[in-house]
Amino acid sequence: MNTAPVDDLAILRCPHCGGGLEAVAGGASCAAGHHHDRARQGYLGLRVAARGMGAPAAGDTAEMVDARDRFQGAGHHDAVAAAVRDAAVSAALAPGAAGAADSWVVDLAGGPGWHLGHVLDALPGMRGLLLDASAVAVRRALRSHPRIAAATADLRSRIPVGDDAAALVLKVFAPGPPAEIVRVLAPGGALVAAIPEPEHHRELVQGLKLLKVPAVKADELVAALPALTEEARVTVRETVTVDRAAAADAVFMGPNAFHQKREAVEAALAAGPERRELTVAVTVVTLRRPG
Template sequence: MESSAIAALRCSVCAAGVTLDGRTLRCARGHAFDLAKQGYVNLLHARVPAGTADTTEMVAARAEFLAAGHYAPLADAIADAVPSGDGLVVDAGAGTGYYLAAVLDRAPGATGLALDVSAVALRRAAKAHPAITAAVWNLWEPWPVADDSAAVLLNVFAPRNGAEFARVLRPGGTLVVASPGPGHLAELADLGLLGIGAGKEQRLDESLSEWFVAADRRQVRLPLTLDPGAVRAVVRMGPAGHHLHRDGRAERLAAVSSAVEVTAEFTVSVYTAKEKP
């Protein structure tokens, strides 16, 4: 675990700072959190409700799909949006750490902190890049991360807790949000992928306007030819992976036997933190 990331972490019981003692994070009040053998730490105190965290199958599908390079241009666009420099990059909803690793590859002096509610995903995130520290946490709860500790905050297809974004991001820091565009994988709608409603960008800006100013926005559009294995992976790796048992979706997915032409569409939005009162 990186020392600068540990310095930013806080005890999830009492909010005191923590130090690494062997393979255990400890605070001065005696609360302790053991590192898993895969390198991440679980700071949660309660079980995650069913259908909330990515499952082993979903994470395996995502790792397979991303390793094939289908979304590499999106990773590049996210890395392009991050200002150069050192400091802590917090990825809120990091999943397997794929996008955070791409950012850190461009910034050798930076450190990454991956937060996600899925311990299964963070097993991979902890190994995705040497500069990543991974911690299991529910993003809707107050984060066990110090005020003003992050230079950059990433949010890629994950829950957006604007108040915690603003608290953790230092004044003048950068928030990068990646979200699916209106036509994203529309060709696979009959396999359970949800459509993206109109006006999403405006709703995103409004939801963050209390704390952030929109600074830049770029579109990423990727025509893809997906073989049957990639089609199954892209469907299983997202929220649809929780619902394949419904309406014959699993059967339709299993029946895909030839390549499918699809279009992946993304919006990468960049925000600057407002001055804090």
């Protein structure tokens, strides 16, 4: 249980104006007077409407976070977690890297914190900041690791983090505006991004006629970040065996949860075998901000 929160005010910024935050009764405020509540679980609520995008994003529901927790906890994405962790360790320990004791790993749309926890376990001197639109995910992440601080945030246009503040940024199946990623990375810092390949979980997409979410390809991400230099790229490709419940979780931990009913998906899965093969295909790319 995380009882002594990491000092998040050192790295967080006001999502309205980008100003620094100071602790005040009930939360934190910037010099311009924007107030942000601190929830009783310890995290700041920085989820404000992104400019020109209507209401703030709500992020994953409790049902989706539960499905993600179960699916990841069962080990079906262990190879992806290992690839993200190894890329983060190589990036943090490279000569000239920004990582120093107490430096920050910022996990964009980090969900319940599974990937960030693996990275922090391998980098014991670093602290983690997880941002996500989902309050359920943020609460789960805070409890998951003693060196994780977390805040709710809508990351479509702004990352509420100071300039040059992050030694590492993680972006695992997650949004994150390119110019903002460059702004928050310290000189010598690195972005580790995990991007699904078109065949990732294809058996579910084909078998259940699911919505195919168009993914940004690794090359498109690299092209959108000309200020960063590609340093490493690895693609995890394997087949895992999942039972029907895990197959349903794989569906409901993603955006299909907004378009499908669990009972209907479970009924469709019941018509097939109890266990099925699932393709895992994810590219992990490391991009460095020159020092």
